[in-house]
Amino acid sequence: MxxxxxxxxxxxxxxxxxxxxxxxxxxxxxxxxxxxxxxxxxxxxxxxxxxxTTIYKAGKKGTGESILEFFEISEKDGFRITWSHGTNSKMKLETSLKDDTILMIEADIRMKEEIPVLAHDVSDASSSDITLREWLNEFKQITNKGIKLDIKTSDALHPSLSLLKELKPDLHVPVLLNSDILQGPNGASSAFKPAEFFEAIEHIFSEVTLSIGWTTDYKQDGDNPSYTAEMIDEMLLYCKQRTQLITFPVRASLVKNSLPELRRLLQNVPRSSLTVWHYPSDHLDVEDLLAVRNTFPKEQVFYDVPYDVVKRLEAA
Known part of the structure; x- marks a missing residue:
């Protein structure tokens, strides 16, 4: 055998x-x-x-990661990024985290008794039900959303950056840090001193995408100026040598007559983009957004505008 x-x-x-x-x-x-x-x-x-037509698969990366790279969008088009605005309460944050149609979650930061809290207006801070620490802690196990922090006041900058630095080991999503550091069309004086703003970024926590823009306003009756050559030149003074990714938020209702200067801005700032945003009471013509879409590469512009505007723009 x-x-x-x-x-x-x-x-x-x-x-x-x-x-x-x-x-x-x-x-x-x-x-x-x-x-x-x-x-x-x-x-x-x-x-x-x-x-x-669009695929995203978010993975564990870093706070300074490009949004388009993080979500691995099949076609590099900022139009595909979706936003949740004013996510300044526990309930709204919970809802946004569960919503598969939302990619970026934005919140507004102010101080309340020396603690950064989520609040858009001064009057909202006293009644805020969530601190920035609590808000960021909700992202420790999240890998399919991004963060945008809109720092409303200069005294909230240092505490917010310090929290990001402390929690960085547990954050695996892109972080945009937004502030209006310069005076823009119809805008009031900025709450920030640009040199001090960038110094804080460099010395406390720099692993973010900078979302830096101008204070603006829109007049329903009257002239609404564009972003001027002088405004662009001032921004270039602070941004030409930056190492972070930068996106420049620009008001949708003021962008049409600003395209040549905005093109010059992006040409002179490496790894930069625009974020076109809309204020609800502003008049907005879809043709203005089409002009933006036809002027810049698709990967260089994000559209933070209402859903109905997105659909009209998509159908145009």
């Missing part, structure tokens, strides 16, 4: 099979999200409708 002996299974093969099983378990709890042009969920990665 011939005796057969079973050959031992190679250790490498056992390890490979074990890793494959672990990956399957991970994939079950972390499906790839496939999102359509209007950000409706089409598939969870396990079949279903494949007629998508």
């Amino acid at each position: 011939v005796e057969f002996k079973a050959k031992p299974v190679p250790t490498a093969l056992i390890l490979l099979l074990l890793l494959a099983a672990i990956f399957r378990l991970w994939q079950k709890d972390n499906p790839v999200m496939i999102v359509s042009q209007d950000q409706d969920l089409l598939s969870d990665g396990e079949g279903g409708n494949k007629n998508y």
Whole structure:
């Protein structure tokens, strides 16, 4: 009788099979999200409708990561980034974190008894139900959203940066730090001194995307000036040598006559972009946004505008 002996299974093969099983378990709890042009969920990665135009799969990266790179959007188009505004309460934050159509979550920061809290206006600070620390702690286990912090006052800058530095090991999403550091069209004086603003960034926490712009206002009756050459020159003085990614927020209702100067701004600041934002009471013509879309590369402009405007722009 011939005796057969079973050959031992190679250790490498056992390890490979074990890793494959672990990956399957991970994939079950972390499906790839496939999102359509209007950000409706089409598939969870396990079949279903494949007629998508935008794919994102967020992963654990860093606070200074490019938004488009972080979400791995299949077509590099800032138009595909969606926003939650004024996420300044526990309830709104919880809702936004669960909403698959939202990619970037924005909050406004002010001080309340020497503690940074979430509040858009001065009057809101006293009744705020969530501190910045509590708000950021909610992102410790999040890998599919980004953060935008709108620092409203100069006294909130240092505490906010210090918190970001402290919590950085637990934050694996892009962070935009927004402030209006210069006076712009119809705008009031800025609450910030630009040199001190950048010094704080460099000395406390610099691993962010800078979202730096101008104070503005819109007049329903009367002239609304553009972003002038002088405003662009002043911004260039502070930004030409920056090492971080920079996006310049510009008011949608004031952008149409500013395109040549804004083009010059982006040409002279490496790794920069625009974020076109809209104030609810402003008059907004979709043709103005189409002019922006036809002037700049798609990856250089984000559109932080209402959903109905997005649909009109998409259909135009």
